[in-house]
Amino acid sequence: MVAQNIAFGVLAAATSLAAIRVVTTRNVVHAALYLVVVLASVGALYILLTAEFVAAVQILVYVGAIVVLLLFGVMLTKATLGEDDQLDNDQRWLGAVIALFLLGTLSFVLVDAFGDDKLPSLEGVSRATLEAQRGSGAVGDAIFSTFLVPFEVVSVLLLAALVGAIVLARRD
Amino acid sequence: MIAVALSDYWVQTAIKTGVVLAVIPTAALILGYVFLLKMMSHMQSRLGPMEAGPHGLLQLVADGLKFIQKEDLFPDRADRFVFAAAPLVVLCSTFLLYVVVPAGPTLIVEDLSTGVFYALAVSSISVLGVLMAGWASANKYSLMGGLRAAGQLIAYELPMVLAVVGVVIQAGTLSLQGIVTSQANGEIFGIGLIGNPFILTQFVGFAIFLMATQAELTQPPFDMPVAESEIVGGYQVEYTGFRFLIFFIGEFGTAFVFAGIAATLFLGGWYVPGLDLDGGFLSNLIGPGVLFAKIMLVAFLIFWVRFTYPRLREDQLQTFAWKYLIPISLLNILATAVLKVVL
Numbered sequence: 001m002v003a004q005n006i007a008f009g010v011l012a013a014a015t016s017l018a019a020i021r022v023v024t025t026r027n028v029v030h031a032a033l034y035l036v037v038v039l040a041s042v043g044a045l046y047i048l049l050t051a052e053f054v055a056a057v058q059i060l061v062y063v064g065a066i067v068v069l070l071l072f073g074v075m076l077t078k079a080t081l082g083e084d085d086q087l088d089n090d091q092r093w094l095g096a097v098i099a100l101f102l103l104g105t106l107s108f109v110l111v112d113a114f115g116d117d118k119l120p121s122l123e124g125v126s127r128a129t130l131e132a133q134r135g136s137g138a139v140g141d142a143i144f145s146t147f148l149v150p151f152e153v154v155s156v157l158l159l160a161a162l163v164g165a166i167v168l169a170r171r172d
Numbered sequence: 173m174i175a176v177a178l179s180d181y182w183v184q185t186a187i188k189t190g191v192v193l194a195v196i197p198t199a200a201l202i203l204g205y206v207f208l209l210k211m212m213s214h215m216q217s218r219l220g221p222m223e224a225g226p227h228g229l230l231q232l233v234a235d236g237l238k239f240i241q242k243e244d245l246f247p248d249r250a251d252r253f254v255f256a257a258a259p260l261v262v263l264c265s266t267f268l269l270y271v272v273v274p275a276g277p278t279l280i281v282e283d284l285s286t287g288v289f290y291a292l293a294v295s296s297i298s299v300l301g302v303l304m305a306g307w308a309s310a311n312k313y314s315l316m317g318g319l320r321a322a323g324q325l326i327a328y329e330l331p332m333v334l335a336v337v338g339v340v341i342q343a344g345t346l347s348l349q350g351i352v353t354s355q356a357n358g359e360i361f362g363i364g365l366i367g368n369p370f371i372l373t374q375f376v377g378f379a380i381f382l383m384a385t386q387a388e389l390t391q392p393p394f395d396m397p398v399a400e401s402e403i404v405g406g407y408q409v410e411y412t413g414f415r416f417l418i419f420f421i422g423e424f425g426t427a428f429v430f431a432g433i434a435a436t437l438f439l440g441g442w443y444v445p446g447l448d449l450d451g452g453f454l455s456n457l458i459g460p461g462v463l464f465a466k467i468m469l470v471a472f473l474i475f476w477v478r479f480t481y482p483r484l485r486e487d488q489l490q491t492f493a494w495k496y497l498i499p500i501s502l503l504n505i506l507a508t509a510v511l512k513v514v515l
Contacts, residue, residue, distance in 0.1 A: 052284060052290075053286050053289070056289050059294065060292060064297065064329070065326065068300060068303065068325075068326060069326070071322070072319065072323070072326075075307055075318065081249055081251050136286050136289070
């Protein structure tokens with residue numbers, strides 16, 4: 001498991017550094033590009049957890065669509081090259097407090113729920129077994145049986161957002 | 173001396189990476205020579221480049237040498253790091269696409285269980301490189317080209333994903349190797365002689381997939397992001413020398429691998445009737461050749477359209493994707509799903 005541990009360390013460091021740069025950089029396009037590094041590293045972490053399908057979704061949705069739309073919007077309106085001093089505002093300390101609070105809450109919940117539990121070792125587990133337990137088929141089964149209600153609720157939420165966007169975009 | 177075992181993970185990974193890195197420029201050269209230089213010229217009743225090598229065979233090699241010799245220019249106000257990284261992001265996306273395309277029963281970099289879905293995911297990374305190039309060039313034509321590319325690629329990614337869903341429903345797997353197997357073992361009206369290439373049942377999907385591929389590659393008639401007559405080359409306008417060469421290799425390398433994915437999804441991939449499906453030596457020997465022939469066939473269709481149709485207008489392009497391709501592909505999914513359950 002040594003290689004996985006090293007990979008986790010590298011990815012975690014890259015994620016954290018890039019996340020810090022997202023909020024400290026003085027260029028809004030650079031911030032978006034650092035966000036790509038964060039989201040792609042999180043995708044790589046999913047691969048380390050053998051959640052291949054979720055990793056692909058992460059890349060397709062976040063890197064391929066959301067950040068691209070973000071950049072698209074930024075570039076259509078205001079995307080200066082070089083440093084932009086107007087990016088900062090007075091609410092940074094409030095933001096820092098909220099971020100620390102969130103970190104504390106999440107850490108507490110994780111430690112409280114899992115404590116010293118270890119991930120089950122994959123040593124000697126065949127690829128076919130792994131596939132049956134965690135492959136895209138298993139994810140599909142879980143979504144349409146155990147998690148059917150949350151899935152449908154999210155669908156309705158997205159539909160509402162879509163209708164809202166059309167209402168805002170229509171001029172008549 | 174340390175004995176190097178071929179089964180070692182790192183050795184295998186190094187070999188696979190090397191093979192893919194060699195295949196990408198070769199594929200770009202083949203497509204560039206056969207279609208861009210020769211087929212286009214002959215369709216337009218001219219010869220094309222004839223001086224370098226027999227029948228102009230070495231023209232692209234000469235061009236490549238020329239590109240490498242050129243000065244590495246940066247625009248004065250450009251964001252140097254992002255400017256330099258953009259072509260590499262595009263090439264990265266191309267590289268990752270080659271990982272899942274099988275060329276034989278065991279000739280595949282990694283047979284991911286999410287196969288085709290993974291391919292669609294990593295192909296969307298190239299948009300990022302295009303946007304980076306457009307912004308970092310500090311040129312309004314570049315920025316416009318980047319924005320056009322982003323709008324177009326987002327619009328055509330949807331029909332592409334939806335066109336693939338039909339095949340996935342029919343095959344019952346996302347893995348490209350699994351899709352090849354399911355076509356090889358399939359039957360049409362109870363006759364299993366040639367298997368069941370999905371182009372027969374998923375012809376609508378095949379057509380939509382090719383159109384979306386054309387748009388993803390920003391080739392005519394969907395070449396607004398680089399339209400020379402409107403925005404002088406779009407996001408590529410400030411790139412010279414080997415940085416432009418990387419964009420070129422990325423574009424043709426992606427054309428090759430998309431043709432490969434289309435051949436795998438719809439034409440049966442590396443399999444022809446009579447081959448052994450379970451990893452015989454003969455299959456691994458003949459498989460790449462069969463796949464290459466099918467890729468050239470699909471690439472011929474792509475480039476035929478490229479050299480034949482004039483450029484669409486921006487609004488026509490968006491209308492075509494959102495009002496026609498997406499509803500048709502949704503209907504195709506519906507029909508496939510119903511038939512899959514009924515039959």
